[in-house]
Amino acid sequence: MTGRFILIRVLAVLSVLLGANYIVWRWLDSVNWSAWWIAVPLVVAETYSLVDTFLFALTMWRARERPGPQSEPQGTVDVLITTYNEPIDMVMRTAEAAKRIAYPHTTWILDDGARPEMEARAREAGVGYITRSDDWTGKPRHAKAGNLNSALFQTDGEFLLILDADQVPDPLILHRTLGYFADDPAVALVQTPQWFGNVDEADPLGSQAPLFYGPIQQGKDGWNAAFFCGSNAVLRREALMQLGIVGYVRDVTDSTRRVLRTSEKVLAKEIGRTDDEDLRRELVDVRSAVGAARARIDAGEPIADVTFELRGVVDEASRRLVARDVDSMRADLAAIAQLPLERDAELDAVVVDDRGLDLLVETDLSPVGSIQAVGQLLEALRIDRGDEAQPVLPLATISVTEDMATAMQLHALGWRSVYHHEVLATGLAPEDLRTMLTQRLRWAQGTLQVMLRDNPLVKRGLSAGQRLMYFGTMWSYLSGFAAVVYLAAPFIYLIFGVMPVSAWSTDFFARFIPAFVANQLLFVVVARGVKTWRGQQYSLALFPVWIKACWTAFANVVLGRPLNFAVTRKDGRDPSGVPWREIWPQLTAMVLLVVALVIGALRVAVGTADGVGTLVNTAWVAYDLVVLSVIIQAAAYRGPQPRAITEGES
Numbered sequence: 001m002t003g004r005f006i007l008i009r010v011l012a013v014l015s016v017l018l019g020a021n022y023i024v025w026r027w028l029d030s031v032n033w034s035a036w037w038i039a040v041p042l043v044v045a046e047t048y049s050l051v052d053t054f055l056f057a058l059t060m061w062r063a064r065e066r067p068g069p070q071s072e073p074q075g076t077v078d079v080l081i082t083t084y085n086e087p088i089d090m091v092m093r094t095a096e097a098a099k100r101i102a103y104p105h106t107t108w109i110l111d112d113g114a115r116p117e118m119e120a121r122a123r124e125a126g127v128g129y130i131t132r133s134d135d136w137t138g139k140p141r142h143a144k145a146g147n148l149n150s151a152l153f154q155t156d157g158e159f160l161l162i163l164d165a166d167q168v169p170d171p172l173i174l175h176r177t178l179g180y181f182a183d184d185p186a187v188a189l190v191q192t193p194q195w196f197g198n199v200d201e202a203d204p205l206g207s208q209a210p211l212f213y214g215p216i217q218q219g220k221d222g223w224n225a226a227f228f229c230g231s232n233a234v235l236r237r238e239a240l241m242q243l244g245i246v247g248y249v250r251d252v253t254d255s256t257r258r259v260l261r262t263s264e265k266v267l268a269k270e271i272g273r274t275d276d277e278d279l280r281r282e283l284v285d286v287r288s289a290v291g292a293a294r295a296r297i298d299a300g301e302p303i304a305d306v307t308f309e310l311r312g313v314v315d316e317a318s319r320r321l322v323a324r325d326v327d328s329m330r331a332d333l334a335a336i337a338q339l340p341l342e343r344d345a346e347l348d349a350v351v352v353d354d355r356g357l358d359l360l361v362e363t364d365l366s367p368v369g370s371i372q373a374v375g376q377l378l379e380a381l382r383i384d385r386g387d388e389a390q391p392v393l394p395l396a397t398i399s400v401t402e403d404m405a406t407a408m409q410l411h412a413l414g415w416r417s418v419y420h421h422e423v424l425a426t427g428l429a430p431e432d433l434r435t436m437l438t439q440r441l442r443w444a445q446g447t448l449q450v451m452l453r454d455n456p457l458v459k460r461g462l463s464a465g466q467r468l469m470y471f472g473t474m475w476s477y478l479s480g481f482a483a484v485v486y487l488a489a490p491f492i493y494l495i496f497g498v499m500p501v502s503a504w505s506t507d508f509f510a511r512f513i514p515a516f517v518a519n520q521l522l523f524v525v526v527a528r529g530v531k532t533w534r535g536q537q538y539s540l541a542l543f544p545v546w547i548k549a550c551w552t553a554f555a556n557v558v559l560g561r562p563l564n565f566a567v568t569r570k571d572g573r574d575p576s577g578v579p580w581r582e583i584w585p586q587l588t589a590m591v592l593l594v595v596a597l598v599i600g601a602l603r604v605a606v607g608t609a610d611g612v613g614t615l616v617n618t619a620w621v622a623y624d625l626v627v628l629s630v631i632i633q634a635a636a637y638r639g640p641q642p643r644a645i646t647e648g649e650s
Contacts (some may be wrong), residue, residue: 062222069179078157145402188239207429225469244394401446412461444549480546494600
């Protein structure tokens with residue numbers, strides 16, 4: 001254990017302990033309850049930040065710096081370059097560099113735009129070309145995940161190097177990564193950094209993310225939780241296929257159980273209502289068959305066989321009862337036809353709509369209609385996933401960011417991941433603020449979708465460390481709400497003199513300053529010369545983006561509203577100019593903070609404000625303004641000077 005690593009652990013402990021000491025004191029002794037409407041949100045925001053500090057400290061506790069794989073590279077490889085509408089010249093530059101990768105492999109362009117010119121250029125260059133088959137027509141496409149899932153069934157390499165259309169690979173990328181799979185047969189993923197060649201030294205858009213593609217991923221790697229970032233990664237095909245099959249079986253099994261439970265409820269209701277002994281006997285027999293089917297599925301019998309036999313029982317019962325109650329059956333079938341029994345494509349699960357199940361239980365059907373309804377439910381359970389292009393979908397499709405969701409599923413199945421900290425591909429970052437905001441919004445939305453649909457804290461198969469590592473990334477996107485409070489509190493004090501703390505006393509400074517200093521020192525030591533200030537700025541300055549992501553992800557997952565997928569622009573600046581509608585909250589906040597500074601100074605001058613409190617909040621506002629100023633820099637940014645990117649840049 002190196003001296004630096006020991007220092008990181010010491011600072012991690014101090015940051016958490018001093019932060020906890022400050023927060024406990026804030027809750028118990030310093031909340032100004034007479035102004036609870038700002039005092040409580042502020043202490044809640046500070047508590048959120050303490051949790052954030054704890055998760056960061058825990059991440060760095062086991063940071064792992066790998067020297068490289070011990071084994072020689074081996075195995076067959078497919079290089080998959082995903083594209084939708086990116087410029088063809090850009091895609092071909094990446095494809096031609098991929099062809100020059102030194103390790104034997106096959107290069108494929110996965111063109112989700114199905115462009116004839118793209119196909120012609122690929123064939124001319126001797127590069128494989130894959131687009132989706134007609135089976136995908138009219139079916140859920142699942143964006144990039146669907147593109148990759150389609151290609152998995154048209155290629156056969158043991159390993160897959162996945163590259164975005166702009167990520168030009170180093171010729172040695174496979175030599176530097178494949179050995180990890182031979183070192184450990186349980187490794188499913190090797191992720192390398194994403195690095196951008198069109199970023200200025202100042203990086204006003206904060207694209208490089210050196211803290212994430214470095215210390216944070218190394219920290220997660222120590223907990224076996226380094227995750228897939230969508231590009232510049234090598235994955236084991238066997239692991240992905242296992243993931244697809246397990247997910248398929250699990251989804252079909254879960255939805256079948258739900259349908260059978262509903263069927264039993266429907267039949268039990270009718271058994272209790274009918275006075276006809278023949279009908280009762282028929283219904284009891286069908287219900288017994290449904291119960292037996294559930295027991296057989298729980299025992300592990302094949303679902304296809306069980307449901308096929310059960311449908312036969314239901315069909316026979318229906319035929320025997322048709323002649324008895326034709327009129328009521330017609331009315332029931334009309335009612336059944338109106339039930340919402342569609343499949344939820346966004347969830348990518350073979351399910352019957354919950355509304356349909358609930359409504360079916362509540363609907364007054366005749367005994368014959370009840371049996372017909374059970375048959376309708378069983379028909380909706382076609383295990384060939386007839387409303388999907390392919391029954392097995394290896395990459396997760398529960399989120400617009402398939403990468404994190406897929407990695408978490410792999411970890412839950414017991415597979416391992418590796419973060420290899422060496423730049424082995426060079427890409428293109430957004431060159432304007434509008435594109436950057438769109439990209440960050442998509443990342444946040446996708447991460448929050450995963451949290452809402454498959455929360456790592458309760459996910460089976462993950463270790464405690466993995467749960468917290470995944471949750472830490474998701475937790476960070478809730479910072480927009482805390483940011484609003486951090487901007488509002490000093491403004492309210494300087495304008496109205498309302499104090500969120502009971503007093504700006506020695507107790508306050510004696511607790512706050514040591515906690516703040518320890519936290520900042522931890523970042524400095526962890527970063528080790530890496531520039532992290534831009535990332536800290538954007539964590540606060542993009543508060544409207546984070547809040548919008550929270551709302552839209554919630555609306556999508558809980559309320560069923562659609563969530564659009566936007567491909568990041570890679571062909572230069574967006575010609576539409578500065579996105580004033582997207583950044584007006586930050587600009588408004590800056591104006592209000594400047595007004596607060598002026599009014600605060602005037603209140604001190606006329607003797608109506610506390611000097612210490614005004615000084616503290618003036619410094620606070622000044623910090624907020626410096627942080628928010630990155631938005632103005634980004635809005636004024638006109639892109640980097642044009643320069644060529646060669647395959648040797650890494």
